[in-house]
């Protein structure tokens with residue numbers, strides 16, 4: 001939609017973005033169905049249980065350095081020390097190593113520190129003689145020893161349900177002894193794009209036809225390890241076909257995402273069809289640009305999100321609202337996306353009205369580290385190529401008309 005279409009005059013009737021997001025999150029109840037998986041298969045999934053450490057972490061006093069363990073009480077006064085080396089202990093060794101009073105033990109990183117030993121001297125600080133070590137820095141008690149439980153005590157929480165099991169979480173779960181974890185079952189997501197004008201990319205185009213970009217953009221947006229994705233493909237603006245597709249999708253999916261057909265045109269069938277099928281539908285007008293029309297619906301166990309057809313509008317509404325709804329439905333805890341402080345790289349003028357998410361490119365950074373943003377074309381809701389050139393969207397306040405070079409902007413980085 002071009003700038004200055006006049007429709008922004010109605011902006012006061014619109015829901016704000018936080019209001020729309022709140023409504024969306026409230027509609028997106030988690031599916032709450034779980035399964036137990038071996039840890040390796042749980043990577044990329046949503047954790048469905050609170051996890052506590054099953055042992056103290058670390059589980060025993062151990063050496064933080066390769067070197068020599070000793071008892072500081074053996075050192076006496078003076079500034080030069082020499083001790084015999086009475087044995088060796090490596091990571092994985094079990095059993096208590098005995099060492100006579102006044103002797104050191106060769107010790108390797110991760111090895112249990114035998115009882116009574118209270119310091120480790122790094123090998124770099126020791127001169128090694130035949131069966132003895134000499135060093136001239138007095139070690140402090142506790143030096144280079146990782147004490148049992150200093151990280152976490154057995155029973156302390158390491159992760160709470162609702163987090164994504166990424167590399168750090170997988171590592172923490174393994175360290176806490178979880179070989180098997182409860183995760184939410186994959187969210188069944190079905191998607192399709194509506195419109196008679198749509199052709200598969202590369203197919204010859206007749207008059208009035210365009211290549212279907214939303215289908216591929218949505219596939220990339222929705223394909224997550226915690227999602228079981230079903231691509232229904234394009235569907236013509238034929239009410240019978242649309243209704244059949246929607247009905248089947250509602251019967252089989254936890255979440256249905258479509259693009260197009262949610263506005264007020266004669267071929268914008270989705271709101272009416274959804275209601276006719278016995279679903280509860282809500283077409284919202286959101287005070288954001290692009291992405292004004294946005295539809296939510298519920299029918300049986302299915303949640304429906306109808307995104308606007310314009311590709312940039314669909315992307316932005318997905319990023320700002322839809323993605324949070326999908327995440328919540330899959331059981332992920334909601335985390336607001338932080339906006340970064342940035343500055344305008346030039347003077348810009350715009351028509352005030354709706355809060356705008358303008359594709360923007362980072363030119364460079366200011367001396368205090370803020371990105372300097374070039375705002376890309378003002379008429380862009382169909383220009384998906386512009387989105388691909390952007391590093392993110394600048395969030396322009398509803399009432400801002402003139403934005404001066406150097407002015408503060410908020411930036412949602414892709």
Ligand SMILES: Nc1nc2c(c(=O)[nH]1)N[C@H]1C(S)=C(S)[C@@H](COP(=O)(O)OP(=O)(O)OC[C@H]3O[C@@H](n4cnc5c(N)ncnc54)[C@H](O)[C@@H]3O)O[C@H]1N2
Pocket residue numbers: 001007193194195197198210211212213214215259260261262263264265268290291292293307308309310311313381382
């Ligand atoms: N009288 C009004 N007309 C419109 C309004 C309004 O408030 N009053 N809102 C405008 C805005 S803003 C948007 S956004 C669009 C949203 O309309 P729909 O969701 O119903 O989308 P369509 O009309 O089906 O398509 C809009 C546009 O996007 C192109 N499109 C659709 N699907 C795809 C696809 N898969 N790949 C690429 N491009 C696609 C489609 O050809 C249209 O050009 O409504 C405005 N109108």
Ligand code: MOO
Pocket residue numbers: 001288289290291292293308310313314381
């Ligand atoms: O302004 Mo529309 O919402 O093109 O997205």
